[in-house]
Amino acid sequence: MSDFRLYNTLSRQVESFAPSDGTTVRMYTCGPTVYNPAHLGNFRTFLFEDLMRRVLALRGWKVHQVMNLTDVDDKIIKRAQEQGKTITQVTEPVIQIFHRDREYLRIQPAEAYPKATDFIPQMITLVERLVERGVAYQAEDRSVYFAIARFPTYGKLSRLDTREIKSGARVIQDDYSKENAQDFALWKAAKPEDEATGAAWDSPWGRGRPGWHLECSAMAMDLLGETLDLHCGGIDLIFPHHEDEIAQSEAATGVTFSRVWCHGAFLLTDGAKMAKRVGNVASVQVLREEKFSAAALRHFVFNTHYRKELNLSDKALEASRQAVRRIGDFADRLNGESALALGGTAELGTAADEAVAAAEKALFDDLNGPEALAALFDFVRRANAELDRMGGDRASVERARAAFARINGVLDIVPDRESADAVLESWIEELLALRRDARARRDFAESDRIRDELKGRGVVIEDAGGETRWKLE
Ligand code: AMP
Ligand code: ZN
Numbered sequence: 001m002s003d004f005r006l007y008n009t010l011s012r013q014v015e016s017f018a019p020s021d022g023t024t025v026r027m028y029t030c031g032p033t034v035y036n037p038a039h040l041g042n043f044r045t046f047l048f049e050d051l052m053r054r055v056l057a058l059r060g061w062k063v064h065q066v067m068n069l070t071d072v073d074d075k076i077i078k079r080a081q082e083q084g085k086t087i088t089q090v091t092e093p094v095i096q097i098f099h100r101d102r103e104y105l106r107i108q109p110a111e112a113y114p115k116a117t118d119f120i121p122q123m124i125t126l127v128e129r130l131v132e133r134g135v136a137y138q139a140e141d142r143s144v145y146f147a148i149a150r151f152p153t154y155g156k157l158s159r160l161d162t163r164e165i166k167s168g169a170r171v172i173q174d175d176y177s178k179e180n181a182q183d184f185a186l187w188k189a190a191k192p193e194d195e196a197t198g199a200a201w202d203s204p205w206g207r208g209r210p211g212w213h214l215e216c217s218a219m220a221m222d223l224l225g226e227t228l229d230l231h232c233g234g235i236d237l238i239f240p241h242h243e244d245e246i247a248q249s250e251a252a253t254g255v256t257f258s259r260v261w262c263h264g265a266f267l268l269t270d271g272a273k274m275a276k277r278v279g280n281v282a283s284v285q286v287l288r289e290e291k292f293s294a295a296a297l298r299h300f301v302f303n304t305h306y307r308k309e310l311n312l313s314d315k316a317l318e319a320s321r322q323a324v325r326r327i328g329d330f331a332d333r334l335n336g337e338s339a340l341a342l343g344g345t346a347e348l349g350t351a352a353d354e355a356v357a358a359a360e361k362a363l364f365d366d367l368n369g370p371e372a373l374a375a376l377f378d379f380v381r382r383a384n385a386e387l388d389r390m391g392g393d394r395a396s397v398e399r400a401r402a403a404f405a406r407i408n409g410v411l412d413i414v415p416d417r418e419s420a421d422a423v424l425e426s427w428i429e430e431l432l433a434l435r436r437d438a439r440a441r442r443d444f445a446e447s448d449r450i451r452d453e454l455k456g457r458g459v460v461i462e463d464a465g466g467e468t469r470w471k472l473e
Contacts, residue, residue, distance in 0.1 A: 003016055003364065004016065004017050004018065004059050004364045005017060005364065005365050005366055006230075006260060006262055006366055006367070007262065007307060007366050008260045008261060008262070009157060009238060009261040009262065009263050010156070010157055010260065010261050014365075014366050015260070017229075017230075017260060018061075019061055019229045020227070020229055020259065023061060023062055024061065024062040024063070024064055025056050025061050025062070025063050025064065025229045025230055026064050026224040026225065026228050026229045026230070027052070027053065027056075027063060027064065027065045027066070027224075027228065027229060027230040027231070027232065028065075028066050028067075028068075028216070028220040028224060028228050028230070028231045028232070028258070029046075029049045029065060029066070029067045029110065029231075029232045029233065030067075030068065030216060030232075030233040030234075030237055030241070031067040031068045031069050031070065031113065032069065032070065032098055033070040033073055033075065033076070034069050034070065034071050034076070034091045034094040034095050034098060035073070035075045035076040035079050035090060035091070035094060036094065036276060037094060037097045037098065037101065037283055037284070037285070038098055038101065038283075038284075039274055039275075039276070039281035039282060039283055040267055040274060040281070040282045040283065040284070040287070040297075040312060041234075041266065041267040041273065041274030041275065041281065042234075043101070043102075043105060043107075043284065043297075044234075044264065044266075044267040044301055044310065045232075045233065045234040045264045046102065046105075046107055047105065047107060047297075047298065047301045047302070048232070048264035048301070048306040048367075049065070049067075049107075049232050049264075050105075050106075050107040050108055051302060051306070051367055051369060051410070051411075052230075052232060052262070052367060053065055053108060053110075054108065054409070054410045054412075055363045055364070055367055055410055058360070058363065058406075058409070058410055059364060063111075064111050064224065065110040065111050065112075066110060066111065066112045066113075066114065066219065066220065066223045066224055067110040067112070067113055068113070068114050068115070068116060068215060068216055068219050069091075069095055069098070069113055069114070069115045069116070070116055070212065070215065071087065071088070071091040071095070071115045071116050071117050072087055072116050072117050072199050072209055072210065073212055076090055076091060076199075077193055077194060077197050077199050078193075080197035080198075080199070081193045081196065081197055085197070086197055086198035087117070087197050087198055087199045088117070088198060091115075095115075101283075101284035101285075104284055104288065104294055105284065105294045105297060105298065106294050106298070106412050112223055114219045114223060116210065116215040116219070119215065119218050119219050119222065120201050120210065122218040122219070122221075122222045123187075123210045123214050123215060123218040124187075124201075124203050124204070125218075126186075126214065126217060126218045126221075126248065126252055127144055127186045127187050127203075127205075127214065128204065129252040130146065130186065130248065130251055130252055131144070133251060133252065134150060135147055135150045135151055135251045136186055137179065138205050139177045139178055139179075140177040141177040141189055142189035142205060142206055142208070143177075143185050143187060143188045143189045143205075143208070144185070144186045144187040144205050144208075145178050145179070145183040145184065145185055145186060146183055146184055146185075146186050146244070146247055146248060146251075147179055147180065147183055148180060148182050148183055148184075148247065149179070149180055150251075151247050151250075151251050153250070154243070154247050155243065156243075156246070157238060157239075157242055157243050157246055157261060158238050158239035158240075158242075158243045160239075160243075184211060184213060184240060184244050185211040186210070186211050186213075186214050186248065187203060187205055187208050187209070187210060187211065187214070188208050188209050188210070188211055189205070189206060189207070189208045190206070190207035190208045190209065194207075194208075194209055195207070212241070213240070213241055213244035213245055213248060214248060216241070216245050217245050217248045217249040217252075217257070220245075220249070220257075220258075221249060221253070221257075226249070226253045226255050226257070227255055227256050227257065227258070227259065228257065228258040228259065229258070229259055229260065230258065230259070230260050230261075230262065231245075231257075231258035231260070231261050231262070232261075232262045232263070232264070233263060233264070234263065234264055234265075234266065235263045235264065235265055235266060236266070236273075237263070238261075238263055242261060245257065246258075263307075264306045264307070265306065265307050265308055265309045265310065266309055266310075267301075267309075267310050267311075267312055268309055268310065268311045268312065269281075269282070269311070269312050270311075271311065274312065282312065291426070291427070292317055292321065293321070293324065293415050294412075295324040295327075295328070295412070295413045295414060295415045296317060296320045296321040296324050296415075297317070297320070298411065298412055298413050299320040299323050299324050299327075299373070299411075299413045300312075300316055300317055300320040301369075302369035302370070302372070302373060302411055302413075303320065303323075303369060303370050303373055304369070304370060305366075305367075305368060305369060305370055306367055306369065307366075323377075324413055324414075324415055325415070326377075326380065327376070327377075327380065327408075327413055327414055328414055328415045330380045330383070330384060330404075331404065331408070331414045333384070333387065334383065334387070334397070334400055334401055334404055335401060339387060339397050340394055340397050340398075342387070342390040342392070343390065343391050343392035343393045343394050343396070343397060344383075344386055344387060344389075344391050344393045344394075344396035344397045344400060345386045345389055345391035345393055345396060346391075346393065346396060347382075347386050348382075348383055348386035348387065348391070348393070348396040348397065348399070348400050349393075349395070349396035349399045349400070351379055351382040351383055351386060351400070352379070352383070352396070352399045352400040352402070352403035352404075353399070353403070354379075355375055355376065355378065355379035355382075355403050355404075355407065356403045356406055356407065358371075358372075358375035358378070359372040359375040359376060359406075359407045359410075362374075362375060363410060369411070372407065372410070372411065373411065375407070376407050376408075376411070379403065379404070379407075383400055428454065428459055428470055431450050431453065431454055432450075432461070432468055432470065434446075434450055435447050435450040435451065435461075435468070436468070438450065454470070458472055458473040459471070459472060459473070460472075460473055
């Protein structure tokens with residue numbers, strides 16, 4: 001079987017990859033902080049991870065993916081305090097929206113979505129181990145910190161000396177009474193707002209709450225074991241988050257925390273990172289309202305390599321919408337009854353085999369989405385030409401169907417009928433509302449124009465008893 005390679009941030013190289021037990025990839029992916037619905041930037045990373053799990057499965061491995069939900073942090077507590085709620089009351093609805101959006105984008109579910117607040121005992125145990133080993137200390141402010149000076153390999157992931165990453169805002173926000181400014185909080189002493197919002201727990205160091213980095217180490221090791229095969233996230237997490245996860249985990253266990261680290265590049269808008277702070281975020285909700293299907297967004301995201309920055313624009317999304325339509329039309333043709341009845345040619349079978357080989361080669365070489373898509377489009381072009389010849393060979397049509405299903409099973413960019421119907425329906429409803437308004441202001445020319453526009457798309461309308469009904473011709 002062909003080699004499988006991934007770019008490992010730890011070594012800064014594309015390396016051969018296989019799960020350590022030969023069968024199941026144990027994969028941890030940092031999930032959303034659930035104080036606001038995730039934006040398309042977050043979903044670019046989650047789509048990269050969806051591609052990862054589907055490609056791993058295509059390669060023949062089982063995948064055990066864990067994605068945490070950060071349901072306790074500064075922003076959540078602030079929101080809860082402002083609204084007079086508990087943190088759970090803030091996070092629960094956001095978690096529901098996350099899963100609804102995830103399903104809309106056809107991101108396969110992870111095997112587990114642990115919430116930080118459900119793993120407090122495991123986190124306390126981990127901090128106890130670090131204190132026992134002398135790499136963590138309680139400071140005057142009663143918080144417990146990790147002493148990076150006592151962990152010699154600190155910085156191996158981000159290569160601190162050469163990195164250009166500025167230390168994240170999340171570190172700067174912390175209160176300091178520490179040995180070293182870079183020491184990070186494992187356990188934060190409770191403040192009144194933490195108590196008021198249900199974000200404080202008992203611990204050997206007094207009431208408090210976990211630091212952000214701690215949750216991932218504790219949950220990853222509890223659910224996947226002390227050494228993971230693969231840890232993924234967006235590029236901004238390399239420092240300090242993942243550096244700190246490595247420090248906490250490896251200082252406690254003495255073994256490698258994750259064998260391989262993969263990071264996805266940012267989604268940008270007008271050249272700037274999409275982020276709440278910048279105020280340039282777009283949501284899945286907006287995508288839906290503007291009738292961009294999951295297929296179009298998946299095509300848009302996968303058409304750029306996950307390690308390259310990607311700029312969101314209406315033009316690019318529109319181009320993806322067109323590309324997806326082309327794939328959808330081809331899928332309808334290939335899977336329709338007449339394709340089988342008319343049959344294919346020997347060349348159709350060859351094109352199918354070559355398409356699968358080319359797509360797998362691309363995907364197994366560090367998830368090369370754009371090359372896999374190019375292989376798919378090449379196949380669509382060749383297969384359409386062969387189908388035109390009506391060669392009578394049913395087996396080649398079956399082979400082409402299987403090839404298409406195999407490649408699309410990973411990229412998942414065929415627009416499904418159901419969502420196409422939903423898009424048509426909402427378009428019709430919109431036009432009918434415009435027509436109602438036009439009639440209300442006695443603008444019958446406009447009302448007739450809308451009727452004709454609908455008719456042009458095969459929608460016939462009927463006014464009866466003050467109501468308008470429609471049906472497809
Ligand atoms: P957060 O909810 O901020 O912890 O982020 C969840 C995930 O989204 C992390 O893996 C981040 O690295 C990732 N992320 C945040 N902003 C972007 C962006 N603009 N483009 C791609 N990934 C992002
Ligand atoms: Zn994490």
